[in-house]
Amino acid sequence: MRRYRTETLRNMIIMSQSGAGKTSLGEALLFNAKVTTRLGKVLDGNSVLDVEPEEIKRQSSIFSALHTFKWKNSGVIMLDTPGDANFTSEVILGLKSADNALFVIDAIDSIKPHSENLWNMAVSEGLVRACFINKMDRERANFDQVLSDISEIFEIKPLPLTLPIGSEDMFTGVVDVLRKKAYLYAKDGSGTQKEAEVPPEMKDALDEVFNKVMEDLAEVDDTLMEKYLEGQELSAQELEGALKNGLIRGEFLPVFCGSALLNMGIQPLMDFISSAFISPEQRALPALTNKQGEKKEYRHSEDEVFCGYVFKTMSDPYTGTLSIIRCLSGTLAPDSSLYNASRDVKERIGAIFMLEGKTQKPIELVGPGDIFAVAKLKETKTGDTLLGETVKFTLPHPSFPEPIMNMAVTPKTKADVDKILPALQKLMDEDPVLNVYRDDQTGEFILSGLGQLHIEIAVDRLKRRFGVEVELKTPKVPYKETITASAKVQGKHKKQTGGHGQYGDAWIELEPLDRGQGFEFVNAIVGGVIPRQYIPAVEKGVIEAMQNGTLAGYPVVDVKVTLYDGSYHDVDSSEMAFKIAGSLAFKKAIEQCKPILLEPIMNISVTVPEECMGDVMGDLNSRRAKIEGMNSRGKYQELKAIVPLAEVLTYAPTLTSITSGRGTFSLSYSHLEPVPYSIQEKIVEEAAALKDGR
Numbered sequence: 001m002r003r004y005r006t007e008t009l010r011n012m013i014i015m016s017q018s019g020a021g022k023t024s025l026g027e028a029l030l031f032n033a034k035v036t037t038r039l040g041k042v043l044d045g046n047s048v049l050d051v052e053p054e055e056i057k058r059q060s061s062i063f064s065a066l067h068t069f070k071w072k073n074s075g076v077i078m079l080d081t082p083g084d085a086n087f088t089s090e091v092i093l094g095l096k097s098a099d100n101a102l103f104v105i106d107a108i109d110s111i112k113p114h115s116e117n118l119w120n121m122a123v124s125e126g127l128v129r130a131c132f133i134n135k136m137d138r139e140r141a142n143f144d145q146v147l148s149d150i151s152e153i154f155e156i157k158p159l160p161l162t163l164p165i166g167s168e169d170m171f172t173g174v175v176d177v178l179r180k181k182a183y184l185y186a187k188d189g190s191g192t193q194k195e196a197e198v199p200p201e202m203k204d205a206l207d208e209v210f211n212k213v214m215e216d217l218a219e220v221d222d223t224l225m226e227k228y229l230e231g232q233e234l235s236a237q238e239l240e241g242a243l244k245n246g247l248i249r250g251e252f253l254p255v256f257c258g259s260a261l262l263n264m265g266i267q268p269l270m271d272f273i274s275s276a277f278i279s280p281e282q283r284a285l286p287a288l289t290n291k292q293g294e295k296k297e298y299r300h301s302e303d304e305v306f307c308g309y310v311f312k313t314m315s316d317p318y319t320g321t322l323s324i325i326r327c328l329s330g331t332l333a334p335d336s337s338l339y340n341a342s343r344d345v346k347e348r349i350g351a352i353f354m355l356e357g358k359t360q361k362p363i364e365l366v367g368p369g370d371i372f373a374v375a376k377l378k379e380t381k382t383g384d385t386l387l388g389e390t391v392k393f394t395l396p397h398p399s400f401p402e403p404i405m406n407m408a409v410t411p412k413t414k415a416d417v418d419k420i421l422p423a424l425q426k427l428m429d430e431d432p433v434l435n436v437y438r439d440d441q442t443g444e445f446i447l448s449g450l451g452q453l454h455i456e457i458a459v460d461r462l463k464r465r466f467g468v469e470v471e472l473k474t475p476k477v478p479y480k481e482t483i484t485a486s487a488k489v490q491g492k493h494k495k496q497t498g499g500h501g502q503y504g505d506a507w508i509e510l511e512p513l514d515r516g517q518g519f520e521f522v523n524a525i526v527g528g529v530i531p532r533q534y535i536p537a538v539e540k541g542v543i544e545a546m547q548n549g550t551l552a553g554y555p556v557v558d559v560k561v562t563l564y565d566g567s568y569h570d571v572d573s574s575e576m577a578f579k580i581a582g583s584l585a586f587k588k589a590i591e592q593c594k595p596i597l598l599e600p601i602m603n604i605s606v607t608v609p610e611e612c613m614g615d616v617m618g619d620l621n622s623r624r625a626k627i628e629g630m631n632s633r634g635k636y637q638e639l640k641a642i643v644p645l646a647e648v649l650t651y652a653p654t655l656t657s658i659t660s661g662r663g664t665f666s667l668s669y670s671h672l673e674p675v676p677y678s679i680q681e682k683i684v685e686e687a688a689a690l691k692d693g694r
């Protein structure tokens, strides 16, 4: 038997900027539904949703957390998500698991840019949306300001279904707008609710809001509108129908209010979640497509073949890896198997669990709309599609922001070196935005993520979960060296030691090539002055010497080497001797060819709100950027420029602060350019100091 039938299920993601009170609201929902016996608090570290040590330490969510509760006739599966932009991938994936989105808006801070970004994601994902204005008990709580910000920033009509009675210290409860009833709450967090008459001083305001809400609801349906305009009263049933239809069509945003911390004003919201939020079958299913673009039809039904989406992977110290799956169609029982269509492998399914915060409860059967966990899938990763039959059809994969913050990670000890890659791989399997690669030139492991905090938390987890300790540094710039003049030199290697000597003698001409040409070796030996078998050895010697330029030890590029003369010895010459001669010649030549440093230049594309454009340009100019063009994109402007990599290694935090988190950017490699002389001098000096161990 399933825990809840599909039509009684409500899947909901709780989202918004950090600190608005999502986790606190989640705790209040669970407490009122008697899932918990005390109201968990983020500040006291006893929340059942923020359970990871990193979350408790920061008093803020980092991972999305699942929990389930029953209210009235519905089973609600909620996903509390982190509001910090560093952990946006948790929300992007979470959106794939939910049908409804509950926005929590701070009555003091109102809607900050990250909430706007998140709102746009929920809209484009097609989720049904409602909001809760939280912290009505706090100083400077401003309900009306939030309503006007909702219209302006979210660009949707707010539909206030509860109004606050008093605010700050005097916040005592809420008025239910449609029923014209007041609910007063105990302030001890117990959630005790008492029905009362609407306070007389609120009657006029309530009438005004009531009429506006009626009008907005009547607008959903032409026949209702006619009735309304004729002055007829709309029945409770008609209003409920209009609320549901308008909600599904996104014509307005139902608004509730209260205090999550004091557990006030929460029950009317819970009633709404249970009665108005949609059940899984009321939402269009995402397309299942194959490589040829063909679609596979499927339905929400339990009789359908199983189809599920893995939206989260967790490593659990006891059960190992847990895959968290949203079932879209069909059913699944323990001890069965599924086909991973994303990776073309069969996976064995053992036990199936319901997740309740940290607790895993075994269940017998899951069906459409259920969110559940299975342990120890061998190859399945976040974002994969699991099917009950072996056909290669997959669900759409969300697109993630590009990781923009790069840090070099250096293992602290020898033992950490071997453990670091497998450990990082595990973290990457859980978080698709995290990336790691080894820079071939600098030899550094580069960890990239959405911001400093994203990377720091990954490093904390490396230590706690895998016992790997690393240091974080700004990555090195992979500079190159090249030449600006030509020279002809001799490289001669001659040694007479005891019996067999060593003899190699090569004359080369070193010349600059155009940018991007790399390396060219020309054999211009005539008359066998160097026997043919030794010529590749000279080239090898040159290539080896090119790995470390003489300026600051960076690889040399864009040079042409012509081997045009030399001599050999019948007995003492060898490949080794000619390799050394080639290498000596190159080193000598480069000194005479006026070497310079080249730096990587990147294409940068920055998208920011129009009003930030001036500051962003000013900052980019100070980073030696050359602006190439601008495009308007609605409220945003996209700016394209080229900029030296060295200047944008830590650009992410700067852009975040200039644009209050509303700016995004991407980088891609463009070409190499000479480093300005004053900067080159500094780099050369630093390299020399490093070599001397200064």
Ligand SMILES: Nc1nc2c(ncn2[C@@H]2O[C@H](COP(=O)(O)OP(=O)(O)OP(=O)(O)O)[C@@H](O)[C@H]2O)c(=O)[nH]1
Residues within 6 Å of the ligand: 016, 017, 018, 019, 020, 021, 022, 023, 024, 025, 042, 043, 059, 060, 061, 062, 081, 082, 083, 084, 104, 134, 135, 136, 137, 138, 258, 259, 260, 261, 262
């Ligand atoms: N006074 C008051 N404080 C609240 C209320 N709700 C939450 N807080 C406090 O606000 C802070 C942030 O609350 P959280 O529930 O952690 O906020 P969140 O939205 O989950 O934040 P992130 O996990 O960082 O995205 C905590 O210190 C809470 O105690 C409220 O209704 N009233």
Ligand SMILES: [Mg+2]
Residues within 6 Å of the ligand: 022, 023, 024, 050, 060, 061, 080, 081, 082, 083
């Ligand atoms: Mg939270």
